[in-house]
Amino acid sequence: MIEPIFLAEAAINGIMLGGILALLALGLNLIFGVIDIVWIAYVDLVMVCMYVLYFVVQVYGWPFWLGALAAMAFGAALGVGVHLLIITPILGSAPVNQLLATGGLLFFLQSFATFLWTTDHKSVRLALPSWEIGGIFLPATRLIPFAISILALAGLYVFLTRTYVGTAIRAVSQDREAMALMGASPQRIYIVTSAVGGLMAGLAGALLLFQYSVHPFFGGQFGPLTFMICVLGGLGNMVGAFVASFVMSEIISIAGVVWSTEMGYVIAFVVFIVMIFARPGGILARRQ
Amino acid sequence: MLTVSGLTKQFGGFTALNGVSFEVREGEILGLIGPNGSGKTTAFNCISGALPRTAGSIRFRGEEIAGLTPDAICHRGIARTFQIPRPFRKLSILENVAVAAHFGGAQRNAEAEARRRARETLELVGLPADPAASPALLGAGGLKKLELARALATGPKLLLADESLGGLDHAEMSGAVELLRRIRGELGITIVWVEHIMATLMRVVDRVVVLDHGETIAEGRPLEVAEDPRVVEAYLGEKIVLA
Numbered sequence: 001m002i003e004p005i006f007l008a009e010a011a012i013n014g015i016m017l018g019g020i021l022a023l024l025a026l027g028l029n030l031i032f033g034v035i036d037i038v039w040i041a042y043v044d045l046v047m048v049c050m051y052v053l054y055f056v057v058q059v060y061g062w063p064f065w066l067g068a069l070a071a072m073a074f075g076a077a078l079g080v081g082v083h084l085l086i087i088t089p090i091l092g093s094a095p096v097n098q099l100l101a102t103g104g105l106l107f108f109l110q111s112f113a114t115f116l117w118t119t120d121h122k123s124v125r126l127a128l129p130s131w132e133i134g135g136i137f138l139p140a141t142r143l144i145p146f147a148i149s150i151l152a153l154a155g156l157y158v159f160l161t162r163t164y165v166g167t168a169i170r171a172v173s174q175d176r177e178a179m180a181l182m183g184a185s186p187q188r189i190y191i192v193t194s195a196v197g198g199l200m201a202g203l204a205g206a207l208l209l210f211q212y213s214v215h216p217f218f219g220g221q222f223g224p225l226t227f228m229i230c231v232l233g234g235l236g237n238m239v240g241a242f243v244a245s246f247v248m249s250e251i252i253s254i255a256g257v258v259w260s261t262e263m264g265y266v267i268a269f270v271v272f273i274v275m276i277f278a279r280p281g282g283i284l285a286r287r288q
Numbered sequence: 289m290l291t292v293s294g295l296t297k298q299f300g301g302f303t304a305l306n307g308v309s310f311e312v313r314e315g316e317i318l319g320l321i322g323p324n325g326s327g328k329t330t331a332f333n334c335i336s337g338a339l340p341r342t343a344g345s346i347r348f349r350g351e352e353i354a355g356l357t358p359d360a361i362c363h364r365g366i367a368r369t370f371q372i373p374r375p376f377r378k379l380s381i382l383e384n385v386a387v388a389a390h391f392g393g394a395q396r397n398a399e400a401e402a403r404r405r406a407r408e409t410l411e412l413v414g415l416p417a418d419p420a421a422s423p424a425l426l427g428a429g430g431l432k433k434l435e436l437a438r439a440l441a442t443g444p445k446l447l448l449a450d451e452s453l454g455g456l457d458h459a460e461m462s463g464a465v466e467l468l469r470r471i472r473g474e475l476g477i478t479i480v481w482v483e484h485i486m487a488t489l490m491r492v493v494d495r496v497v498v499l500d501h502g503e504t505i506a507e508g509r510p511l512e513v514a515e516d517p518r519v520v521e522a523y524l525g526e527k528i529v530l531a
Contacts, residue, residue: 164390164399171376171387178374181336183362183392183442 006257009136014253015246016142019149020207022245024222025229026153026238027200031079033173033236034193037087037098041106042201043226044219045082048109049075049205051214054122064126072202079198080191087194088187106219113216123213145207152203153242159196160238169193173236225265228272234282244283248272289314289478290335290366290446295344297330297502304330306502307344312446317472317479319489319510322499323522328482329371331499332448336368337361348446363394367444371451371482373431375423375438382419384434385409385441392442406441413437413467429460436467440475447471449481453488461485465492490514498522 028042039045053071056062062070082105090101128140160166172179172189180186205214212218229248233240248268256264279285290312297305305327312318320328333339335346337358346354353361376384382403389409390402397405410417413433415426423434432452439447449468453461465488471477483489490496490510498506498513500522506513513519 164387164402167379167383167387168391171379171384174376174378175374177338177358178370178376179387179391180358181338181362181368182388182438183359184387185357185359 002258005135007254010254010257011250012136012138013142014250016146017253018246018249019146019153020204021222021225021229021249022153022242023149023200023204023207024226025233025241025245026156027197027204028226029230029233029236029238029241030156030169030200031193031197032230033238034169035083035087035091035190037090038102038227038230038235039082039087039105039197040099040102040223040227041082041109041219042197043221043223044106044109045075045078045198046201046205046208046222047113047214047216047218048078049202050209050218051113051117051122052202053206053209054124054214057124058122064124068203068206071206072199075198075200075202075205076195077198079194079196079201082198083190083194087190106223110216110219117216119215119217121213121215124209126210128210141210145210148203148207152200156196156200165189165192225268228269232272232275232283234285237282237284240282240284247283289349290480291345291347292331292335293345293347295331295334295346296342297327297334297339298342304502305334305341305344308499308502308504310497310504310507312478312480313495314478315472315476316494317468317481317492319493319496320480320482320499321486321489321496322505325501326499326522327502328499329450330502332368332450332480332482335361336366336448338368359391362392362442362444365394365443365445366448367392367439367442367446368448369432369435369439369450369452371454373435375426375431375434377423379423380419381415381421381423381426381434382406382410382417384423385437388438389441389443392444394443405443406437409437409441412440412470414463428455429457429463432456432460432464433467436471440471440477444477446478446480449479451482451484453483453485461488468492 024043028039032038049071052074053067056067056070057064086101086105090098126141130137130139160170168179168184168189172186176186229244230241233244251268251271252264255267275283293309295305295308308331322328334341337356341354345352348364348366353364386402386406389405390397407417413436415430415433415437426434436452452464456464468479468481472479481489481493493510495508496510496513497504498519505518505522506516
């Protein structure tokens with residue numbers, strides 16, 4: 001029998017992990033909801049941003065926060081670049097071609113990262129405190145990324161609901177033709193959306209580097225999970241993805257303590273498969 | 289104001305518009321009528337840029353606009369409504385109109401200015417400007433009003449109104465007709481109006497253009513057009529009743 005304190009700690013760790021997963025999932029989901037193309041390589045863009053941060057901090061000696069801002073700016077530029085170079089030419093193509101193009105980007109990024117930086121794991125050393133409350137450890141390396149994730153998601157919410165560009169982004173995700181007829185160029189909205197999605201990838205990369213080391217195949221660790229969360233929440237459904245992030249992170253975290261980390265992922269994916277049959281429209285979709 | 293000449297649209301082997309020509313004069317309400325499938329909505333789609341035309345010229349205020357993107361055409365002052373209302377259902381009524389006001393004008397309206405315009409437009413069409421009111425609350429009549437409000441909020445000089453009366457009851461219909469008259473009279477917006485409900489349309493419009501099988505078969509004042517043998521024939525011998 002596992003002591004309740006460990007389960008409680010696992011549950012708290014699950015919430016912490018859920019914050020970052022939500023950031024990843026909402027970035028991917030935002031782009032999908034608006035442009036209608038799944039960036040399969042999304043977490044690989046995160047990986048590239050993590051390398052950027054690693055290099056400016058470890059090699060050039062920038063302070064971490066400045067490096068994180070640089071990674072976010074780089075992510076935004078990368079997002080726009082991906083949209084202009086890869087997505088724009090295939091906007092009207094069959095979904096399988098879009099999948100191949102963004103999937104191709106994934107392999108390109110993995111191979112290119114291996115070529116440039118080898119498969120060594122690279123990490124940033126951060127001397128951060130850890131607290132103990134009632135026998136539960138709360139390290140700052142988890143607490144800070146969680147808090148920043150939630151703040152960033154709140155910022156995203158405000159951007160999407162309180163600004164005209166955000167409102168147009170939501171409008172285009174519902175009816176791009178109608179929005180164009182009301183004067184908003186879809187291509188411009190796509191570029192803004194890609195920049196925001198890239199910015200979120202940069203931020204997620206910075207937050208992940210608190211706890212994880214980066215290597216060329218980092219995308220394999222979080223990519224499928226991120227995609228799964230988006231599907232579970234209902235592709236394009238932001239609230240659904242937010243909820244699904246925490247459902248998945250709790251399953252992984254608690255099952256990880258009860259059995260093992262690997263088993264946590266197995267259970268998470270089994271839950272996902274069952275849910276796809278039970279609620280194909282996502283966890284928040286109303287039953288027909 | 290708008291001169292359409294030789295407008296042709298083919299979908300694969302099907303010719304939806306075959307050299308359609310007509311003119312819209314500044315300040316008028318022009319009725320665009322014709323049997324089902326005669327190409328009225330396709331003409332709207334080509335003029336507003338939603339569909340690329342196959343051939344022909346569309347000149348608006350002296351400028352060729354065929355080939356421009358829908359947003360560029362909107363910025364030049366042409367707005368349209370959809371036959372089947374297409375509100376952004378997850379946005380509030382006010383947001384629906386405010387995004388149109390913000391992005392639709394030739395110069396992008398400042399935030400506060402766009403919201404003020406949106407409220408004014410909603411008041412004009414008679415919809416609540418309550419920030420929380422959702423399009424889900426609206427019935428057929430309300431959705432038609434929302435279509436008009438979104439189009440008007442972009443500050444058009446020419447309004448393409450696609451079946452603004454379809455699915456409305458009698459009271460709503462006379463309200464909508466009154467609204468179109470006010471849009472022309474008070475806002476000075478020229479209107480091209482596509483409508484199935486002929487009797488009502490004929491009473492309101494200044495001139496009529498009749499399409500049949502993608503071709504212009506008549507253009508003129510309602511009374512003249514209603515008597516035109518080609519128009520009578522197009523409507524299967526059924527004379528257009530002028531109530």
